[in-house]
Amino acid sequence: MGRRHALHWAKRVLAEDAHRADDFVPTLIEWKFGYDADPIDMGGYLLRGRIDRIDVDRDGRAVIIDYKRTCSASYGANKMLSEGLVQVPIYLEAVRRGALLQPIAGVYRGLSSAVERGLVTKGTLDAARTTSTDLREPEEFEALVAEALELCGLAVEGMRAGDIAPQPRTQGSCVRCPVAAVCGARL
Ligand code: SF4
Numbered sequence: 001m002g003r004r005h006a007l008h009w010a011k012r013v014l015a016e017d018a019h020r021a022d023d024f025v026p027t028l029i030e031w032k033f034g035y036d037a038d039p040i041d042m043g044g045y046l047l048r049g050r051i052d053r054i055d056v057d058r059d060g061r062a063v064i065i066d067y068k069r070t071c072s073a074s075y076g077a078n079k080m081l082s083e084g085l086v087q088v089p090i091y092l093e094a095v096r097r098g099a100l101l102q103p104i105a106g107v108y109r110g111l112s113s114a115v116e117r118g119l120v121t122k123g124t125l126d127a128a129r130t131t132s133t134d135l136r137e138p139e140e141f142e143a144l145v146a147e148a149l150e151l152c153g154l155a156v157e158g159m160r161a162g163d164i165a166p167q168p169r170t171q172g173s174c175v176r177c178p179v180a181a182v183c184g185a186r187l
Helices: 002-017 087-098 138-160
Strands: 025-033 049-056 061-068 102-110 116-121
Touching: 049 087, 061 087, 087 102, 087 116, 087 138, 116 138
Parallel strands: 061 102
Antiparallel strands: 025 049, 049 061, 102 116
16 A cells, blocks of 8 residues: 555655746756765764755756655745745755755645645745745745754754754644653653
8 A cells, every 4th residue: 555655655746846937957866965975064063954846047046855754834934934934945045055056945745645844035936836935035944954053053052062962842742752662751
């Protein structure tokens, strides 16, 4: 059943996403940094990661897509930082620093529907799949990325200072954690 579901999703997602945005071409797939290639210097710490898909236009503007099984409102621009979901804004900055591209949108794309949530510069992607509350003016877009960077910087500082007490932000924070059984912090 799992295999059939995966094939069904893959066919539909490929059809829907082959041309996600006019003038943008899927350019970097499973783009990894910090594994075989160098990690990215985020200013005070080095970052390792993998981005599912990066579409790029002729001007070097980049759209990041991260595929998720489901895509809830928590992944939207209004909630992502309060929920501790810094992945998309941090990857937007990683693309700027590591791939020398100009990030204009980063979205989580649910596999079970075409819904996308994330952070999108106004006027850059078609509105049909973008939630209005995820749209930001360019300066707001950059401010949210900067806020995510600050949160990560604080977390790194805490780790270096030995401040590693569990601090789950929400009840959902620990749901898929592989060490939840020994951490004892599940809300
Ligand atoms: S269970 Fe503990 S280690 Fe896992 S996410 Fe929650 S707080 Fe973090």
